[in-house]
Amino acid sequence: MIWIGNVSKRYAKTGPLAVDGLQLTVPKGEIFGFLGPNGAGKTTTIKMITGILKPDEGDIEVDGVSISRNPIEAKKRIGYVPDGADPFSRLTGMEYLTFMADVYRVSRDERNKRIPELAERFEMQDVLGDLISSYSRGMKQKISVIAALIHSPPVWILDEPMVGLDPKSSSILKDEMRRYSENGKTVFFSTHVLEVAERLCDRLAVLKEGRLVAEGKLEELRQGTGGQMNDEQTLENLFLELT
Numbered sequence: 001m002i003w004i005g006n007v008s009k010r011y012a013k014t015g016p017l018a019v020d021g022l023q024l025t026v027p028k029g030e031i032f033g034f035l036g037p038n039g040a041g042k043t044t045t046i047k048m049i050t051g052i053l054k055p056d057e058g059d060i061e062v063d064g065v066s067i068s069r070n071p072i073e074a075k076k077r078i079g080y081v082p083d084g085a086d087p088f089s090r091l092t093g094m095e096y097l098t099f100m101a102d103v104y105r106v107s108r109d110e111r112n113k114r115i116p117e118l119a120e121r122f123e124m125q126d127v128l129g130d131l132i133s134s135y136s137r138g139m140k141q142k143i144s145v146i147a148a149l150i151h152s153p154p155v156w157i158l159d160e161p162m163v164g165l166d167p168k169s170s171s172i173l174k175d176e177m178r179r180y181s182e183n184g185k186t187v188f189f190s191t192h193v194l195e196v197a198e199r200l201c202d203r204l205a206v207l208k209e210g211r212l213v214a215e216g217k218l219e220e221l222r223q224g225t226g227g228q229m230n231d232e233q234t235l236e237n238l239f240l241e242l243t
């Protein structure tokens with residue numbers, strides 16, 4: 001579960017609010033899509049959920065643990081795939097995954113089970129011995145996804161995860177996100193790929209200039225436009241209307 005309680009953030013003291021009074025709850029077992037035009041505040045929000053940035057106002061809880069008051073415990077509960085993931089390029093894939101397993105104190109038995117399982121699922125088993133610097137962009141993205149899941153976190157956060165993935169890898173990732181939520185865990189991701197959001201998400205939020213302009217199931221968002229959108233109309237129409 002992710003709870004975002006009236007969170008605001010500005011980068012410069014007198015600058016505009018990058019995130020403005022954001023209030024959002026994402027329960028267990030849900031895939032939640034975070035949409036919005038460039039500069040809307042999606043990455044800033046994700047960085048606050050993961051404890052990279054501190055909110056100026058408000059608080060965030062991950063699985064019931066406050067990221068500001070108990071950051072280590074909250075971070076243990078998160079698997080984070082950053083935007084344009086570029087992990088330690090001088091390590092091999094296996095060295096990186098082993099390092100991440102150490103960071104998250106994953107037992108030897110558990111990592112010996114999870115690394116081959118996840119590597120096979122993402123078709124990375126044959127390149128784990130290669131340096132990450134030799135990986136393609138999509139392969140870097142996949143090793144970052146595997147690393148984020150190494151400790152089976154209850155909350156999985158991904159910033160623009162489909163960028164750089166070929167159609168097959170993208171489909172594998174979507175399957176994994178579904179499997180994850182079906183196991184009662186929370187998946188929160190930002191995307192510009194509206195077709196992915198439309199097909200994958202249980203609920204969506206649309207952010208504009210740091211503020212929520214819509215939140216709910218796709219049907220609820222359609223109704224929120226005063227019935228101007230019918231069932232045939234896509235999220236793209238809705239998105240353009242809202243933003």
Ligand SMILES: Nc1ncnc2c1ncn2[C@@H]1O[C@H](COP(=O)(O)OP(=O)(O)OP(=O)(O)O)[C@@H](O)[C@H]1O
Nearest residue numbers: 011012017018036037038039040041042043044045
């Ligand atoms: N490090 C920073 N310093 C100053 N301003 C920043 C910084 N990072 C982001 N901003 C500003 O904060 C606002 C929100 O940016 P953010 O990156 O959160 O948007 P986004 O929705 O993730 O955009 P995109 O879809 O383009 O990735 C923008 O106005 C941006 O210029």
